[in-house]
Each structure stands twice: as structure tokens, then as C-alpha cells.
Amino acid sequence: MGGDHGPSVVVPATLELLRSNPGVSAILVGDQAAVGEQLTRVPAEIKARCRVHHTTQVVGMDEAPAKALRGKKDSSMRVAVDLVKAGEAQACVSAGNTGALMATAHYVLKTMPGVDRPAIVTTLPSQTGHTLMLDLGANVNCSAENLLQFAVMGVEVARVLYDIAEPSVGLLNVGTEVLKGNQLVQDAASLLTASDLNYHGFVEGNDIYAGTTDVVVCDGFVGNVALKVTEGLATMISQFMREEFSRDLPSKAAALASTHVLKALRRRLDHRRYNGASLVGLQGVVVKSHGSSDIYAFRHAIQTAMVEAEHDVVGQIGGRLEQLLGHAA
Amino acid sequence: MGGDHGPSVVVPATLELLRSNPGVSAILVGDQAAVGEQLTRVPAEIKARCRVHHTTQVVGMDEAPAKALRGKKDSSMRVAVDLVKAGEAQACVSAGNTGALMATAHYVLKTMPGVDRPAIVTTLPSQTGHTLMLDLGANVNCSAENLLQFAVMGVEVARVLYDIAEPSVGLLNVGTEVLKGNQLVQDAASLLTASDLNYHGFVEGNDIYAGTTDVVVCDGFVGNVALKVTEGLATMISQFMREEFSRDLPSKAAALASTHVLKALRRRLDHRRYNGASLVGLQGVVVKSHGSSDIYAFRHAIQTAMVEAEHDVVGQIGGRLEQLLGHAA
Numbered sequence: 278m279g280g281d282h283g284p285s286v287v288v289p290a291t292l293e294l295l296r297s298n299p300g301v302s303a304i305l306v307g308d309q310a311a312v313g314e315q316l317t318r319v320p321a322e323i324k325a326r327c328r329v330h331h332t333t334q335v336v337g338m339d340e341a342p343a344k345a346l347r348g349k350k351d352s353s354m355r356v357a358v359d360l361v362k363a364g365e366a367q368a369c370v371s372a373g374n375t376g377a378l379m380a381t382a383h384y385v386l387k388t389m390p391g392v393d394r395p396a397i398v399t400t401l402p403s404q405t406g407h408t409l410m411l412d413l414g415a416n417v418n419c420s421a422e423n424l425l426q427f428a429v430m431g432v433e434v435a436r437v438l439y440d441i442a443e444p445s446v447g448l449l450n451v452g453t454e455v456l457k458g459n460q461l462v463q464d465a466a467s468l469l470t471a472s473d474l475n476y477h478g479f480v481e482g483n484d485i486y487a488g489t490t491d492v493v494v495c496d497g498f499v500g501n502v503a504l505k506v507t508e509g510l511a512t513m514i515s516q517f518m519r520e521e522f523s524r525d526l527p528s529k530a531a532a533l534a535s536t537h538v539l540k541a542l543r544r545r546l547d548h549r550r551y552n553g554a555s556l557v558g559l560q561g562v563v564v565k566s567h568g569s570s571d572i573y574a575f576r577h578a579i580q581t582a583m584v585e586a587e588h589d590v591v592g593q594i595g596g597r598l599e600q601l602l603g604h605a606a
Numbered sequence: 607m608g609g610d611h612g613p614s615v616v617v618p619a620t621l622e623l624l625r626s627n628p629g630v631s632a633i634l635v636g637d638q639a640a641v642g643e644q645l646t647r648v649p650a651e652i653k654a655r656c657r658v659h660h661t662t663q664v665v666g667m668d669e670a671p672a673k674a675l676r677g678k679k680d681s682s683m684r685v686a687v688d689l690v691k692a693g694e695a696q697a698c699v700s701a702g703n704t705g706a707l708m709a710t711a712h713y714v715l716k717t718m719p720g721v722d723r724p725a726i727v728t729t730l731p732s733q734t735g736h737t738l739m740l741d742l743g744a745n746v747n748c749s750a751e752n753l754l755q756f757a758v759m760g761v762e763v764a765r766v767l768y769d770i771a772e773p774s775v776g777l778l779n780v781g782t783e784v785l786k787g788n789q790l791v792q793d794a795a796s797l798l799t800a801s802d803l804n805y806h807g808f809v810e811g812n813d814i815y816a817g818t819t820d821v822v823v824c825d826g827f828v829g830n831v832a833l834k835v836t837e838g839l840a841t842m843i844s845q846f847m848r849e850e851f852s853r854d855l856p857s858k859a860a861a862l863a864s865t866h867v868l869k870a871l872r873r874r875l876d877h878r879r880y881n882g883a884s885l886v887g888l889q890g891v892v893v894k895s896h897g898s899s900d901i902y903a904f905r906h907a908i909q910t911a912m913v914e915a916e917h918d919v920v921g922q923i924g925g926r927l928e929q930l931l932g933h934a935a
Binding site: 527 | 731732733743746747778780781783787788789810811812813814815816824826827828830831832833834835836837838839840841842843845846847850851853856857859860861863864866867870871874875
């Protein structure tokens with residue numbers, strides 16, 4: 278069990294999920310003693326639905342993915358993915374090293390037929406609800422075919438997670454006019470236009486938060502920058518708000534008078550509600566939680582994995598790809 | 607005079623600048639009648655320092671750059687750039703069509719020796735002050751050499767605008783580890799490391815707003831997305847704040863009690879203070895104002911142009927390039 282907090286976050290979050298989902302059971306993969314410590318005073322009914330799978334190794338948060346893959350065959354990460362491969366688990370959730378998780382999942386589970394490369398997708402808030410964006414950094418060099426496949430994956434995730442019949446797809450570009458952008462987006466636009474997806478056309482960075490389309494597709498370099506810019510700007514604005522609301526006595530009084538408004542605002546912008554980035558295009562459900570997640574955030578990541586498994590997102594993506602690309606699933 | 611508001615914004619902003627800068631004079635390029643309307647009741651001393659240069663054409667905000675370049679030789683945009691070329695003006699400021707302005711400035715003024723492509727640079731706020739970022743969209747396909755040249759331009763603009771002796775440079779990437787990213791950033795990192803610039807290393811999207819470096823360099827595709835994501839997220843957060851502070855009577859009372867704090871916050875995040883993106887790498891100073899700028903914002907763009915001209919940013923960039931690249935200026 279990785280992430281910054283290990284079992285002290287992962288186990289309570291799992292127990293909470295089990296409590297509200299009677300049909301679900303969990304395998305807690307990690308150091309038996311550390312996990313066991315978190316399992317005292319748990320009602321028998323809940324305990325009956327979770328078992329501990331002891332592992333002896335840990336993948337470091339900064340460890341090179343290739344090194345983790347070669348040398349850490351009894352890490353909680355590797356074993357959790359192996360359990361998905363073996364069909365013992367229907368999904369795997371990890372707060373560990375993203376690169377190592379992607380490398381491990383890619384190696385063990387393999388990509389689906391019709392998928393050249395897996396991608397990372399997450400939900401972001403928007404003015405009209407939310408937007409799914411991919412790829413977020415798994416692929417820093419993409420082909421137009423990769424972007425088309427990402428679009429299919431994003432669409433099926435949006436159908437499964439948000440129950441949208443035919444999610445709209447925007448292709449991230451530097452302008453919305455048809456001639457804008459580089460060769461990659463031009464070629465991808467041709468493929469998307471020729472597909473049976475609900476393709477909207479080019480969108481710009483601001484459209485992610487305007488909610489112009491349900492899904493925004495881009496290469497992993499651009500997607501990673503967009504995501505990190507979001508984190509950086511949100512952090513800066515929060516800091517400025519804290520500073521201004523505590524500058525002097527009248528400002529502190531204003532903060533006090535605004536407690537309920539500021540709380541509602543924080544809830545609305547709470548990134549923990551969007552925690553859980555799915556690794557898609559693999560023959561199995563794998564969800565990556567932010568390393569610094571708390572119980573509330575990690576629970577959201579498990580919930581995402583649970584919904585994806587319940588609705589067979591892997592099968593859905595496979596079916597759509599087969600239909601679209603003529604590949605045998 | 608372009609932009610969404612034309613002379614009704616450009617002329618009053620110019621007059622304000624002249625009022626506080628006694629040594630400066632202005633050439634107002636546009637339709638004589640429309641400009642003249644804005645010049646009634648102007649003190650004689652100010653009027654003596656501005657003259658109107660009549661033009662008969664206008665470049666549309668959505669007009670194709672190539673078409674504007676070929677067919678609009680008496681547009682305010684073209685004539686203003688021509689005046690810089692002729693040495694009659696030391697800088698040109700426009701709120702018009704960005705693509706057309708870049709194409710016109712590139713064609714008329716030409717790039718500096720040692721510069722393959724001009725770039726667009728702007729200031730963004732950060733937790734520690736501000737960050738200069740380039741390119742913002744002029745170049746959607748860049749080489750490592752382009753990025754090195756952008757770094758030199760950004761550094762000299764930072765020295766001129768913010769009086770920083772040796773501005774630090776970050777190269778935008780998907781992680782800070784040396785092996786991260788695509789070939790472009792790997793190659794650019796080698797060039798930057800070998801240069802005498804104050805090169806910090808890779809930065810991520812969040813570092814723009816953390817203020818990790820004075821200058822952030824990236825290709826125009828990535829920079830444009832980063833800028834537009836910023837606009838979109840800021841708009842969304844503003845909307846959420848407005849909604850929460852007007853949801854019901856207690857929320858409206860909280861807004862009233864917080865008027866001074868919200869005002870201070872708005873001032874701090876006011877994008878108008880950052881209006882004015884410089885077109886750099888050209889043999890002349892050209893600044894692009896946002897199309898929807900008001901008087902306050904446009905004045906800021908003129909101020910930027912004035913400071914760049916006063917401190918000979920073009921000569922500074924030329925000197926640094928010559929020193930760095932061994933080109934004859």
C-alpha cells in the first residue's frame with residue numbers, strides 16, 4: 278500500500294466503501310501487520326468481506342518504473358495488479374508511484390485489442406458539470422490513431438461513470454478554426470470526423486472548464502501541463518483568498534460572516550471529489566489515486582474503480598473499438 | 607484601431623499614459639473622424655503630443671492573417687507597424703487580430719539575426735510575484751533551438767520589465783526528473799544547460815503559479831493551452847464565487863460584509879494588470895492587447911510597450927543572442 282499515508286488512509290476508506298456497498302468485497306494488499314492494525318474494532322459483517330493479502334515489498338514514490346517492474350514482484354502494487362489479471366479482483370486501486378503503476382499494469386494486464394497505448398483519464402469540474410480529459414501524461418508522443426483511441430476510451434468511461442448516452446468529444450487545440458494547430462491534431466480531427474463518435478470539433482483550454490464537451494482529448498504532454506496548471510492556479514487562488522480573509526481584523530470578521538459561503542465554495546471546488554484517475558485501454562480496471570489523498574479522496578477513487586468494474590468499462594471500450602476500428606476483440 | 611471597442615478605449619488609454627509620462631508622444635492610427643471624436647476636451651499640452659494618422663481599412667477580428675497581409679495595406683494595424691519600421695514610432699500596440707498582427711509584424715519588421723521565429727510572451731501572476739511565459743501560440747511546431755531562443759527573449763524581457771539581474775529559466779515539462787518528457791524538451795534542456803543563462807531545469811505546469819522561475823519556456827501549442835486553461839479555470843471559479851455569494855439572503859449579507867476583501871482579491875487577480883503580450887524576436891517592439899480590453903487594461907499594454915522601447919529590449923535581446931549563439935547582430 279503506497280501513497281503518502283499507506284494503510285492509515287487506504288484501509289478506512291475501503292471499510293467506508295464496504296459499509297455502503299453490501300455486495301462488494303475487498304482484498305487489502307500490503308504488509309499484514311500494518312494493515313491489521315487498521316482492522317481492529319471493525320464489525321464482523323464488514324470484516325467478513327475483506328481479506329488481507331500479505332506482501333513484503335514497497336515501490337518507492339520516486340522509484341524508476343522499470344526498476345519497480347523488474348525487482349518488486351512482491352510489492353503491494355504488483356500483487357494487486359496480478360490479482361486483477363488472475364480474475365481474483367475486478368479492479369485495482371493504488372495511491373502509489375504513477376509511472377510504476379502504469380508500467381506494471383501495462384506489462385501484466387496488456388492493452389486491449391485495437392489499443393496501441395493505454396492512457397490516463399480523470400474528471401475535472403466545469404461550469405456545467407464535469408469534463409473527462411485524457412491523456413494526462415502516460416504518452417508524451419502520440420499519433421493521430423492514439424488520439425482516436427483515447428476518444429473511444431473517454432467516451433465509454435463517460436457513459437459508464439456519468440450515464441451520458443452519446444458523450445461529445447472535443448479535440449484540444451490552440452483555436453477552434455479548422456485550419457488551426459499542428460499536424461497531429463489536424464490528422465486526429467480527420468479520423469474523429471470520419472468516426473461515428475459524437476465529435477464536436479476543436480476546443481481550447483478554456484473549454485475544459487466551460488464544459489463545452491463531455492470529453493476532451495489531447496496528447497499526454499499537453500494534458501499533463503493542463504492538469505498541473507489547474508493545480509497550480511487553484512493553489513494560488515486559495516492562498517490569495519486565505520491571505521485576504523486574514524489580512525486584518527475587519528477581514529477576519531468578514532471571513533467569519535462568510536463561513537457558510539466559503540465552506541460551500543470549498544466543497545464545490547474540492548479536488549478530492551475528483552480523485553481517481555483511470556488507466557484505460559488495459560485488459561482490466563486500474564485506478565490511480567493521488568498520493569496525498571485522505572480517506573474521503575481515496576474512497577472516491579475506489580468508488581470510481583467499483584463503478585467501472587460493475588459496468589464493465591473494459592468490455593464497453595472493447596465493443597466500441599471493434600465496431601469503430603474493425604478489430605477483433 | 608481594432609479590438610472590440612476601437613478608439614473609445616484606445617484613445618482615452620493613450621491620453622492617460624501621456625498625462626503621466628511627459629516625455630512620451632503618441633501616433634493614433636485609425637479613422638480620423640472616429641479618433642477625433644475622442645480628442646475633444648483634451649488639454650492642449652497633451653494634444654500637442656499626439657497626432658492622428660488617418661487610415662481607411664480595418665482588419666477583421668476573424669480575418670485570415672494572409673488575407674489581411676495582402677489586402678489591407680492601409681489598415682491601422684499595417685500602418686502602425688510600418689511606422690515602427692520607418693523609425694517614426696518606437697513601438698506599436700494593437701488590440702486587433704493576433705494572427706494578423708503577428709503575420710504583419712513578422713513580414714514588415716523581420717526577425718532579428720539569430721532568431722528563427724518570433725514568439726509571444728506575457729506576464730502571469732504567481733504566488734511569489736509574477737512569471738513570464740512564452741511561447742503562447744505563435745509557433746505550434748518548435749525545435750530545441752527555437753526554445754533556446756525563446757529563453758533568451760524571455761530573459762531579456764524579464765530584465766527590462768521587472769529589473770531582475772539574471773532571471774531564472776524553467777523548461778515546461780511533464781515532470782522534473784531529467785529523463786522525463788519528449789525529445790524536444792530533452793534536446794532543449796541540453797542546449798539550455800550548455801548556455802550561460804540562469805537555467806533552473808524542468809518545471810511543471812503548477813510551477814508557473816508557484817513562481818518557481820522568472821521565465822517559463824514552452825512550445826506555442828503547450829503555452830496556448832496553459833494560458834487558455836488559466837482563463838477557463840479563473841472564469842469558472844469567479845462564477846462559482848458569484849453564485850455562492852448570492853445564493854440566499856445570508857450569503858448576500860456575507861458578500862456585503864466581505865466587500866473590501868472581495869475587492870482586494872479581485873484587484874490581486876485582475877487579469878487587466880497583466881494585459882499586453884509582447885511579440886518578441888522582431889526588429890521592433892510590438893505589443894498585443896486583449897481584444898476585449900477596457901481603458902485600464904489597454905493602458906497597461908501601452909505601458910509595457912513604452913518600457914520595452916525605453917530600455918531597448920530589441921537591442922538587449924540582440925546582444926544576448928550574439929553573445930550566446932555567436933551570430934553577428
